[in-house]
Amino acid sequence: MSEKNIEKQEIQLERLRSPAIKDLLNQGWNTAVFACGAVEQHGPHLPLFMDAEHGTFLALAVAQKIGKTLVAPTIRIGCSNHHMAFAGSLTLRKSTFEAMVSDYVSSLAHHGFKRVFIIPSHGGNFGPLKEMLPALQQLVPGVKVKAFTDLEGTIKTWRQGIEVLSGLGSRVGGHADIAETSIMLHMHPELVRMDLAEPGFANEIKGEVFEKLIREGLHVLAPNGILGDARGATPEMGTVLIDNLARHVAEYFLGK
Numbered sequence: 001m002s003e004k005n006i007e008k009q010e011i012q013l014e015r016l017r018s019p020a021i022k023d024l025l026n027q028g029w030n031t032a033v034f035a036c037g038a039v040e041q042h043g044p045h046l047p048l049f050m051d052a053e054h055g056t057f058l059a060l061a062v063a064q065k066i067g068k069t070l071v072a073p074t075i076r077i078g079c080s081n082h083h084m085a086f087a088g089s090l091t092l093r094k095s096t097f098e099a100m101v102s103d104y105v106s107s108l109a110h111h112g113f114k115r116v117f118i119i120p121s122h123g124g125n126f127g128p129l130k131e132m133l134p135a136l137q138q139l140v141p142g143v144k145v146k147a148f149t150d151l152e153g154t155i156k157t158w159r160q161g162i163e164v165l166s167g168l169g170s171r172v173g174g175h176a177d178i179a180e181t182s183i184m185l186h187m188h189p190e191l192v193r194m195d196l197a198e199p200g201f202a203n204e205i206k207g208e209v210f211e212k213l214i215r216e217g218l219h220v221l222a223p224n225g226i227l228g229d230a231r232g233a234t235p236e237m238g239t240v241l242i243d244n245l246a247r248h249v250a251e252y253f254l255g256k
């Protein structure tokens with residue numbers, strides 16, 4: 001394959017023909033990456049598919065950094081019970097999510113993928129993935145299954161990125177904030193209502209606050225559905241945030 005052809009190689013599994021996938025597997029393209037997103041409220045200004053769409057962008061960027069890697073379809077609905085007070089949010093029970101991820105990974109292993117890397121692009125999926133990972137690894141012996149389950153690391157990467165680019169790092173709260181709004185401005189600017197971007201819950205989401213959020217629902221902390229502050233977002237920052245996080249995640253997958 002010439003370098004030009006490699007550049008043009010389609011890497012989304014669902015867009016490829018089956019014989020082409022077989023050829024790629026035979027040529028050592030035996031790593032698959034996929035994201036677990038969400039379709040849930042993202043404040044008054046962002047569309048519901050924020051995390052699902054971001055997951056696909058992230059998985060594509062991670063795959064390009066790893067090389068010889070195919071991107072399998074994003075699981076678009078996630079564990080979003082804590083967003084159900086807001087119209088339109090969809091959720092899976094944890095058991096449904098676990099069953100989906102298990103069957104999905106088994107399918108990839110069946111076709112000869114030797115490494116399966118999972119990227120949660122929605123906060124509510126990190127915990128369930130972390131918990132189920134040992135069982136998932138046992139399910140497909142001989143396949144290296146990894147999941148990036150460092151939610152605080154994700155937020156930290158965003159905060160550092162936004163701080164360097166604009167000095168507004170303190171506006172990163174992790175949900176429908178300046179970071180996610182910037183990412184959506186990069187992906188689909190026509191779907192963002194910047195005139196409705198506003199501040200939300202301002203304190204850090206960790207420890208007991210995170211527990212409360214999951215137990216009682218996000219609306220209890222943030223009636224407008226925003227954790228952090230959405231003001232000041234730009235598409236340029238979104239471009240950088242996707243690349244920064246993709247690099248961080250790719251390094252994690254390629255580590256021990």
Ligand SMILES: [Zn+2]
Nearest residue numbers: 050051175176
């Ligand atoms: Zn989100």
